[in-house]
Amino acid sequence: xxxxxxxxxxxxxxxxxxxxxxxxxxxxxxxxxxxxxxxxxxxxxxxxxxxxxxxxxxxxxxxxxxxxxxxxxxxxxxxxxxxxxxxxxxxxxxxxxxxxxxxxxxxxxxxxxxxxx
Numbered sequence: 001x002x003x004x005x006x007x008x009x010x011x012x013x014x015x016x017x018x019x020x021x022x023x024x025x026x027x028x029x030x031x032x033x034x035x036x037x038x039x040x041x042x043x044x045x046x047x048x049x050x051x052x053x054x055x056x057x058x059x060x061x062x063x064x065x066x067x068x069x070x071x072x073x074x075x076x077x078x079x080x081x082x083x084x085x086x087x088x089x090x091x092x093x094x095x096x097x098x099x100x101x102x103x104x105x106x107x108x109x110x111x112x113x114x115x116x117x
Contacts, residue, residue, distance in 0.1 A: 026104075026111035029080035033104060036078050037071065037115055054117070071100060075113075080106050 041051035052074050068089055075084060083105040090099040098117045103110055 024108050026106045026109040029078065029106040029108065030104065030111035030113050033075050033078045033081065033102075033113055034115055036074055037100070037117065067098065075102060075104060080108070082106060085110060 037052055039051045041053045041055070042048045044050050053070060068087075071089065072084060072087060075081060075087075081104050084102055085105050086101075086103040088101045090101075091097075092099070100113065100115045100117065102113045104113060
C-alpha cells in the first residue's frame with residue numbers, strides 16, 4: 001500500500017520519487033482511516049454508496065449510542081487495519097463537535113488517530 005506523505009500536515013510532497021510515499025507504514029494506514037472518516041456517504045461520484053453515514057447514523061438527535069459502532073466499523077473496514085487498540089469519542093454538545101481519539105493496530109504497527117468531526 002502506498003499513501004502520499006503530507007508535509008507539516010498540510011501539503012502533499014512531490015518530486016522525491018518513492019520518498020514521497022508512506023509505503024508499508026502505519027502512518028499511511030492512519031491517513032487512509034482519516035480520509036475515510038472525512039468522506040460523507042454519497043459524496044464520491046464514482047461510488048455513491050461509499051462514505052461514512054453521518055446523517056442518521058452519527059449526527060442527529062438520539063445517536064449517542066449508535067455513532068461509536070458506526071465509526072468503529074468504518075475504521076476496522078479500512079485496508080491495512082487489523083484492530084483497534086484504544087478508542088475514545090468525546091461529544092461536545094455546545095460546539096456540536098465529535099472528537100475521535102484512537103490507536104489502531106495495522107499490518108505495520110500501531111498508529112494514533114485524532115480527528116474532529
